[in-house]
Amino acid sequence: MFKKKYLCTFISVSLLFTTVNVVYAAPSYVDKKENEIQENNKKIKDLENRNKEIPKIQGDLKEELNSLQVKLEEKEQQLEDTKSKINHYENEIAKIEEDISSISKDIKETEDIINKKIEEIKKREEEEKEKEEILGQRLRGMYINNPTDAILKAILDSGDFGDLISRVNNISRMIKLDKELIEEVRSMKENLENERKGLEEEKVNLDKKMISLSVNKEKVKSTQKELLTEKDNGQSIISDLNNIEKDKKSTINKLDKEKSSNEQDVSKLVEFNDKARSQIDNFIKNQINNKPADKTPQNDKEQGNSSGFIRPVDGTITNGFGERIHPITGVKGMHHGVDIAVGRGTPIKAAQGGTVITATYNDIYGNMIILSHGNGVQTVYAHADSLNVSAGQQVKQGQVIAKVGSTGMSTGPHLHFEVRINGSVVNPMSYI
Numbered sequence: 381m382f383k384k385k386y387l388c389t390f391i392s393v394s395l396l397f398t399t400v401n402v403v404y405a406a407p408s409y410v411d412k413k414e415n416e417i418q419e420n421n422k423k424i425k426d427l428e429n430r431n432k433e434i435p436k437i438q439g440d441l442k443e444e445l446n447s448l449q450v451k452l453e454e455k456e457q458q459l460e461d462t463k464s465k466i467n468h469y470e471n472e473i474a475k476i477e478e479d480i481s482s483i484s485k486d487i488k489e490t491e492d493i494i495n496k497k498i499e500e501i502k503k504r505e506e507e508e509k510e511k512e513e514i515l516g517q518r519l520r521g522m523y524i525n526n527p528t529d530a531i532l533k534a535i536l537d538s539g540d541f542g543d544l545i546s547r548v549n550n551i552s553r554m555i556k557l558d559k560e561l562i563e564e565v566r567s568m569k570e571n572l573e574n575e576r577k578g579l580e581e582e583k584v585n586l587d588k589k590m591i592s593l594s595v596n597k598e599k600v601k602s603t604q605k606e607l608l609t610e611k612d613n614g615q616s617i618i619s620d621l622n623n624i625e626k627d628k629k630s631t632i633n634k635l636d637k638e639k640s641s642n643e644q645d646v647s648k649l650v651e652f653n654d655k656a657r658s659q660i661d662n663f664i665k666n667q668i669n670n671k672p673a674d675k676t677p678q679n680d681k682e683q684g685n686s687s688g689f690i691r692p693v694d695g696t697i698t699n700g701f702g703e704r705i706h707p708i709t710g711v712k713g714m715h716h717g718v719d720i721a722v723g724r725g726t727p728i729k730a731a732q733g734g735t736v737i738t739a740t741y742n743d744i745y746g747n748m749i750i751l752s753h754g755n756g757v758q759t760v761y762a763h764a765d766s767l768n769v770s771a772g773q774q775v776k777q778g779q780v781i782a783k784v785g786s787t788g789m790s791t792g793p794h795l796h797f798e799v800r801i802n803g804s805v806v807n808p809m810s811y812i
């Protein structure tokens with residue numbers, strides 16, 4: 381909108397000054413603005429390039445995220461497996477511990493029984509001894525020392541034969557009873573011994589079982605320990621992967637933010653450039669209206685003319701440098717360069733080697749080039765038909781940088797040529 385409005389204004393101005401074929405400008409101001417515009421254009425290009433890169437980076441990150449999620453799922457599955465194995469082994473350990481405690485109970489019971497048996501055996505042994513002793517005494521008293529006497533004594537002591545028989549019978553019955561009793565105790569003792577042996581064998585078996593259960597328990601425990609380590613490792617890997625995932629997601633978000641902030645910066649720079657462009661145009665228009673220049677041109681005699689410049693085009697000088705009365709307004713004003721009339725399409729050569737600061741279109745200067753030659757020396761070439769170079773480029777002296785034309789505020793093909801020293805215009809004729 382602004383541009384259009386400006387163009388309308390410009391047309392009315394150009395109609396007023398159709399005969400004007402000279403251009404006035406304060407070089408330092410235009411130069412500064414042009415430089416700002418060029419710098420902004422570079423920034424815009426950088427920002428736009430960066431914004432082109434961002435979706436690619438984000439795409440890569442998203443791909444990495446996908447493979448990360450696959451890995452995470454895999455690791456989580458592994459962790460679940462490990463956890464269920466751990467549970468399984470925990471159950472196994474509990475079972476083994478149950479078995480161990482039941483076997484220890486059995487062992488204790490068996491030991492108790494064995495001890496009881498041992499006690500019983502001892503009692504039986506005492507009983508046997510006692511019985512043997514009684515029988516021994518009896519036999520000693522009645523038999524062993526003098527068996528005939530014993531029977532004789534029984535005969536003598538007896539009142540009659542019946543009594544005698546009964547006495548002898550009694551003795552032998554007593555002996556027989558004692559013997560039977562001893563046998564009985566002995567066999568009881570033997571039985572107890574056998575039982576004890578059996579119990580002891582049983583105990584040995586229980587001990588063996590106990591040992592094998594303990595070994596098994598240790599094995600299961602060590603397997604479980606390994607699984608617990610595996611679980612810890614799995615969990616730490618998962619937490620690492622989660623952190624990486626978080627980082628990548630936050631980078632993607634940051635890049636989104638960067639992109640929209642870059643877009644905002646670009647639109648601000650574009651807006652700034654539009655404003656600067658119209659400021660330049662307005663400034664030059666004001667200069668054309670023959671307002672006094674910002675700076676008084678330096679005395680060209682001080683500059684000397686042996687600075688190694690060449691003439692950019694050969695032709696007739698139609699308008700010289702310096703103050704003059706404007707042909708239309710009659711106001712005193714400055715012409716900042718010289719106008720050299722020459723045919724359209726004639727090559728414009730760089731007056732000296734240097735760097736292209738500006739290569740652009742301007743509504744007043746038309747297609748224009750500003751070259752910097754160092755030490756604050758610049759040359760300006762205006763109204764070109766076409767430009768052969770671009771900003772930032774290095775050019776050699778005599779290199780064709782543009783073709784003569786009549787663009788911008790111009791009535792016919794000519795080159796408007798300026799020389800600026802530290803931002804102030806000087807008479808180019810002292811140089812070319």
Ligand SMILES: [Zn+2]
Pocket residue numbers: 401402403699715717718719796797
């Ligand atoms: Zn001119």
